[in-house]
Amino acid sequence: MNVLVVLPSVLTVPHLEVIAAARTLGSVTALVVGDPDLAMLARHGVPRVLVPEMPPTTEPAAVADAAVAAVEASRPDAVLLVSSFAGKAVAGRLAVLLDCGAVTDVTGLRVEDGVVVASKPVLQGSWATECAVTRGPAVIAVRPTAFEAREEPGGTPEVVTLPVTPGAAARAVTVEAREARPASGRPPLEEARVVVAGGRGTDGDFTLVEELADALGGAVGATRVATDEGWIDHAAQIGQTGVTISPRLYVGLGISGAIHHTAALQGAETIVVVNSDPDARIFGMADFGVVGDLREVLPTAIAALRGT
Numbered sequence: 446m447n448v449l450v451v452l453p454s455v456l457t458v459p460h461l462e463v464i465a466a467a468r469t470l471g472s473v474t475a476l477v478v479g480d481p482d483l484a485m486l487a488r489h490g491v492p493r494v495l496v497p498e499m500p501p502t503t504e505p506a507a508v509a510d511a512a513v514a515a516v517e518a519s520r521p522d523a524v525l526l527v528s529s530f531a532g533k534a535v536a537g538r539l540a541v542l543l544d545c546g547a548v549t550d551v552t553g554l555r556v557e558d559g560v561v562v563a564s565k566p567v568l569q570g571s572w573a574t575e576c577a578v579t580r581g582p583a584v585i586a587v588r589p590t591a592f593e594a595r596e597e598p599g600g601t602p603e604v605v606t607l608p609v610t611p612g613a614a615a616r617a618v619t620v621e622a623r624e625a626r627p628a629s630g631r632p633p634l635e636e637a638r639v640v641v642a643g644g645r646g647t648d649g650d651f652t653l654v655e656e657l658a659d660a661l662g663g664a665v666g667a668t669r670v671a672t673d674e675g676w677i678d679h680a681a682q683i684g685q686t687g688v689t690i691s692p693r694l695y696v697g698l699g700i701s702g703a704i705h706h707t708a709a710l711q712g713a714e715t716i717v718v719v720n721s722d723p724d725a726r727i728f729g730m731a732d733f734g735v736v737g738d739l740r741e742v743l744p745t746a747i748a749a750l751r752g753t
């Protein structure tokens with residue numbers, strides 16, 4: 446299979462995971478909207494890079510236009526990208542523009558009789574589904590952490606420039622300003638392998654949540670109650686109206702387990718919770734639960750992790 450991966454110029458772990466996912470299907474061409482990191486792409490086995498003739502951008506409408514041009518130029522069987530908010534926006538637009546099938550939040554990929562079959566968990570992870578994309582190219586948004594990034598050193602990729610005609614949607618958007626969020630030193634929530642989340646039970650003090658996250662090298666998340674109260678930034682909200690996560694480990698602290706929150710934990714492999722109410726709904730989905738006051742349980746856990 447020929448596979449096109451849609452990438453930005455700065456590659457993070459989820460982008461490298463998508464490249465690894467693409468390599469399981471066939472030979473890879475990368476579309477890089479911006480300055481390509483050729484050394485990194487060479488290390489991850491990408492032999493050919495398409496660079497659109499347009500200013501660097503992450504706007505979904507513009508990236509989708511570039512992807513349409515790349516599909517016309519390279520005729521791939523599948524187009525892969527990261528299943529982030531922006532990636533899903535590009536995937537949807539691309540499927541409409543190309544009149545093909547798209548699957549988001551994908552955790553597994555295979556080819557059967559020349560057709561791409563993507564697996565994804567749905568309904569809080571209680572069902573595993575497989576979606577065959579019968580009208581291609583198959584547009585596949587791959588969930589962060591679903592694949593392992595793997596180096597496959599090769600030569601410097603061939604770079605081909607790509608003329609792009611911006612569509613009406615891209616022309617309608619002008620980015621007036623951008624402000625980088627101050628770096629927390631923690632991994633981004635959507636990409637983190639460990640997420641420690643706090644809810645109303647923290648009573649507004651996220652110190653222990655942050656300390657546990659740092660002891661585990663994880664990201665900090667929260668329920669909507671905590672973000673609405675202003676205890677933590679809205680970007681930390683996990684749930685139906687927040688971020689969807691798929692960590693190896695989710696730790697929920699003082700969280701009741703409302704469906705609006707837990708719906709976004711579908712991809713979590715191991716769930717550990719601390720709640721003072723033994724009847725809290727969240728215990729029903731936990732692999733390991735502690736009934737107790739988080740202010741008493743957490744200092745001991747943090748000290749044990751730090752070896753102090």
Ligand SMILES: Cc1cc2nc3c(=O)[nH]c(=O)nc-3n(C[C@H](O)[C@H](O)[C@H](O)COP(=O)(O)OP(=O)(O)OC[C@H]3O[C@@H](n4cnc5c(N)ncnc54)[C@H](O)[C@@H]3O)c2cc1C
Nearest residue numbers: 644645646668669684685686699700701705706721722739
């Ligand atoms: C349309 C809609 C969309 C929504 N979207 C989201 C969303 O995206 N994300 C989201 O999170 N919510 C969302 N909500 C809100 C959601 O329904 C819940 O209200 C919310 O998730 C509850 O947050 P919580 O678990 O922190 O609070 P609560 O439900 O109040 O639970 C607090 C828990 O903390 C425990 N506790 C209290 N003190 C302690 C202590 N000292 N130690 C240990 N445990 C303690 C309690 O026993 C309780 O179980 C949405 C709601 C609606 C209607």
